[in-house]
Amino acid sequence: MAIELTAEDEAMLAGERGTAVQMSMRILVTMAGVYGAGRLLDVTSAHIDGCLYHGESGLEFAERLVAGGAQVRIPTTLNVGAVDLLHPEHFQGSPALAARAARLMQAYEQMGCQPIWTCAPYQAMHRPVLGTDVAWAESNAIVFANSVLGARTNRYGDFIDICMAITGRAPAFGLHLPENRRGQLLFQLQDIPERLLREDVFFPVLGYLLGETAQSKIPVIEGLLPETTEDQLKALGAAAASSGAVALFHAVGVTPEAPTLEAAFQGRPSAQTIPVTLADLRQTLGKLGTAADGAIHVVALGSPHFSLAEFAAFMPLLEEYPPHPAVEFIVCTNRLVLAAVQQRGWLERLRAMRVRLVVDTCVVVAPIVRRQGGVLMTNSGKFAHYAPGNIGFEVVFGSLEECVRSANQGEVWRDVRLWRLEIGD
Amino acid sequence: MQATVLVAGTAVGEALVLPEPLSLWGGLNPETGEIIDRRHPNTGQVVTGKVLVLPIGRGSSSASSILLEAVRLGTAPAAILTAEVDGILALGAAVARELYDHSPPVLVLDAAGYTAVQTGDYLQINEDGRVDIL
Numbered sequence: 001m002a003i004e005l006t007a008e009d010e011a012m013l014a015g016e017r018g019t020a021v022q023m024s025m026r027i028l029v030t031m032a033g034v035y036g037a038g039r040l041l042d043v044t045s046a047h048i049d050g051c052l053y054h055g056e057s058g059l060e061f062a063e064r065l066v067a068g069g070a071q072v073r074i075p076t077t078l079n080v081g082a083v084d085l086l087h088p089e090h091f092q093g094s095p096a097l098a099a100r101a102a103r104l105m106q107a108y109e110q111m112g113c114q115p116i117w118t119c120a121p122y123q124a125m126h127r128p129v130l131g132t133d134v135a136w137a138e139s140n141a142i143v144f145a146n147s148v149l150g151a152r153t154n155r156y157g158d159f160i161d162i163c164m165a166i167t168g169r170a171p172a173f174g175l176h177l178p179e180n181r182r183g184q185l186l187f188q189l190q191d192i193p194e195r196l197l198r199e200d201v202f203f204p205v206l207g208y209l210l211g212e213t214a215q216s217k218i219p220v221i222e223g224l225l226p227e228t229t230e231d232q233l234k235a236l237g238a239a240a241a242s243s244g245a246v247a248l249f250h251a252v253g254v255t256p257e258a259p260t261l262e263a264a265f266q267g268r269p270s271a272q273t274i275p276v277t278l279a280d281l282r283q284t285l286g287k288l289g290t291a292a293d294g295a296i297h298v299v300a301l302g303s304p305h306f307s308l309a310e311f312a313a314f315m316p317l318l319e320e321y322p323p324h325p326a327v328e329f330i331v332c333t334n335r336l337v338l339a340a341v342q343q344r345g346w347l348e349r350l351r352a353m354r355v356r357l358v359v360d361t362c363v364v365v366a367p368i369v370r371r372q373g374g375v376l377m378t379n380s381g382k383f384a385h386y387a388p389g390n391i392g393f394e395v396v397f398g399s400l401e402e403c404v405r406s407a408n409q410g411e412v413w414r415d416v417r418l419w420r421l422e423i424g425d
Numbered sequence: 426m427q428a429t430v431l432v433a434g435t436a437v438g439e440a441l442v443l444p445e446p447l448s449l450w451g452g453l454n455p456e457t458g459e460i461i462d463r464r465h466p467n468t469g470q471v472v473t474g475k476v477l478v479l480p481i482g483r484g485s486s487s488a489s490s491i492l493l494e495a496v497r498l499g500t501a502p503a504a505i506l507t508a509e510v511d512g513i514l515a516l517g518a519a520v521a522r523e524l525y526d527h528s529p530p531v532l533v534l535d536a537a538g539y540t541a542v543q544t545g546d547y548l549q550i551n552e553d554g555r556v557d558i559l
Contacts, residue, residue, distance in 0.1 A: 027519055034431045034515045049487060055455060055494035060524055157513045158490045159520045215446065216481060216509065245446070245483045290463070364451075389451040389461045 003032050005041045012167055020068030024163035030170065031160055037171035045120050045128050046076040046165035047145075049137035049195040050158040051108040052365055053082040061159060062107035063167070064230035071169035072112045074362030075290030077121045079138045081105040082366040084116070084358050086335065093367040101366070111162065117360035118334035120234065120304040122149060125336070130256050133176050135164035140234070140304045140382065146248040148233050150256035152176050155247040175248055177264070181257060183250050185214050186270035189223025190277050193421065197225050200232055200313075201399035201418060207236035207277070209284040213274060220250045220264040223276075228254050231307055232236035238304050239381025282419055288384045291394035293412035297374035298393065299323070299403050300363045302332035303382040308340050310400075316345055317401055321408035322353045328371055329355045329407055364390045377412065378404050426538040428506065430554040431515040432522065434530030436476065437559075438503035440546045443467050443479040449495075449514075451485035457504045458500035476548045477502035478539070482510045492517030496528055505531045508539045532556065 005013065013029065015022040032040060050058060076302050082101035084090045091098045109115050116124050122144050124265045128134045130150035136142050137156045154174040156164070164170045174180055187210060189197075196202050210219045219240070228251065242247040250258035258264035301314070314331075323329045331350075333341070341347050350357060363369055364386040369376070376393035378384055384397045396412055405413040435456075444466055452462035458473035473495075482488050491512060495501035505514055510533055516534070521528035530550050534542070538556065542548065547559040 025524060027523065030432070030519045031512060031516060034510065034512055050490070052487065052490075054490035055497065056449075056495040057493045057521075061493075061520060111454050116464075155513065157516060158487055160489075160512075160516050170446060210481065215483065217448075243483075245481065287464075361499070386451045387437075388463050 003029055003037065009040055009169065017212065018069040019258055020065045020070035021166055023065070023068065024166040027160060027163045028167060028169060031173035032198060035171050035173040037173035040169040040275055040301070041172040041176060042168060043074060043133045043135040043164055043170045045126065045134045045163060046072065047079060047111055047126065047136040047141055048076060048108060048161045048165060049079040049140060050162050051078045051081050051105050053104045058158065059100055059104045059107070065162065066107050066110050070111045071164050072165040074115045074165060076114050076165040076375065077126045078108055078113045079141070080117055080119055080361045080365060084360045084386050086359055089366050090356065090358050091366065092370060096118045111166070113165070116334060118305050119189035120334065122309050123305070124334050135161060135170050137161035140238035142247050143237035143241045143249065144234055147237055147250065147255050148230065155245060164330040179296045181248060182218065182268070183220035183264040183270065184217040185219050186273045187219050187221050187276050188273055189221065192223065192278055194225070196355055196418070199418065200235065201379060202377070203232040203236040204239040205281050205288065206284050207239030208243045208288060209276065209280060209387065210249065211240035211242060211246050212284070214240070214244055214246055216245040218248050218250070218408065219246065220252065220258065220261070220270065222252045222261060224251045224254050226253050231309055234304055235381065242382045242385040254367055268398045275319045278419070278421055283396065285419065286328050288381060289395055292294065292397050293396065293414065295375065295411045296327065296377045296396060296406055297371055298328045298330070298369055298376040299377050299407040300330045300332070300369070300376055300383055301380065301403065302363065303362055303380040305362070306333040306337065308337050311337065311341055312347060312399060314404070315349070317404040318353060318355065319349070321405045323407040324410040325354065327407045327410055328369060330358055330363055330368065331355060332358045335359050377403050377406055426534070426541065426556050428532035428534045428538060428554045428556050430446065430530070430532055431510065431549060432518040432528060432531040433552055434439050434504070434528065434550070435552055436504035436530055436550040438474055438476040438548060440478050440544055440548050441475040442542060442544045443477070446481050446483040448483045448488055449491040451461055453491055453495065455491050455494040455498055455500055458495065471501045472502045475502050476504045476506060476550065477507045478542050481507055482511045482514050488513045489517030489520065493521050493524070496521040496525055501529050504529045506534050506542070506556070507536060508536070
């Protein structure tokens, strides 16, 4: 299929704007063909995932762009790197690896990207508005931008992200086009106790179930409370984008493109309705863990990066149940939140209780955990999904309170009322 | 049979058919070519030199980096055939072509073609997207 290019696109492709722009445009044109896009469109912001070190090849790519004079054309933020640049001592890998990872982060800064180093840019003041086309990478950021903000991005990844930031252009396909944002599967919550709908732990479990079933389709959820919080939607999306390739979900009465069920499906009926019961959720809960309840060695929170609101819920629990000295306790967040945590006097308390705050990176993408293997407990669906393969830990999944109280006693503590049909039954 | 070409190229290899989607990030070790997602039914199998046949990728958008790194280290599959278009895998291959002048071809099979391929079949992938079972 022929791709219709503007005069400026042609100039970029011909090398008139430098070799970095030319290589970027060549990759974009190839990808437009892959996606069957007939043209490119303007994007107003970008979020880049390519700054995370995966090996020499990614560094070669970035440094080739820098050498070719690359500068971003639109406001662009950076996702996590492999190194906590504020606290480099957190990195447990070899110094040579740390140096290459930091060199990669530097290359992206040199191209004019904003070094916010977070997987939750939407909670670090990068918030595109409803209906704008953007070029975002990082699976949880993509699903948040589309679903919660109503901005329009496809599931972009490393390399194409910076190509779009350098050219300000994206292939016109998929979720950039309003007609493709229609819901495809209806998930109907059935007889879920309202108490559970307010619990944070409900959302990663629901998200994991959604991702497994919907895969790359657009799920619509009916039955969430209108007061569902942004952090709850963040946890839902991150889990759905881990177990599946979900890039957009609609929650009726909650997310901006789904004021009504009809709106979520753009006026047409759903092809398929899937009931979600408490029994289904309990089954998914079982899949999130790989280890039986027993001793734990590490607790990791903050995937996506912990927000200030999450710290506000965490701090009183931690004061009541300080971690056992044998348990390694890590929270991943971004620099803005870290500054706010410090301002509130919480950082001192966290240090006193040996809780490590990690910024710029996270525990499943870089060697941060000191212990080699064992059982890691988390309240994050994304950590639970990736920790076994990426860093070789068995996983126990639980609520925030379950994580904190388990860390306190060195073995899993369960809140038995959480997943019951009703309290007392 | 005829497949849709996302990134063109030629290859010959033994098919490894994955019954479930796989995220290469967290799912494939580019140093060994081994599937490391322990929840995946093909965990422990090696993709190097195989024609990897899978429904689609999934999960993290970093999968293209893992494919590129696998190309650099020589552990990549010989070709990738999917049932649905997976742009993240195609992108990894497109960038490999820019940096290293070669990459596994990435193609999409139609429903009939996809179900015809079995693990252990020897497949030949042609530049024009024709896939022959040898």
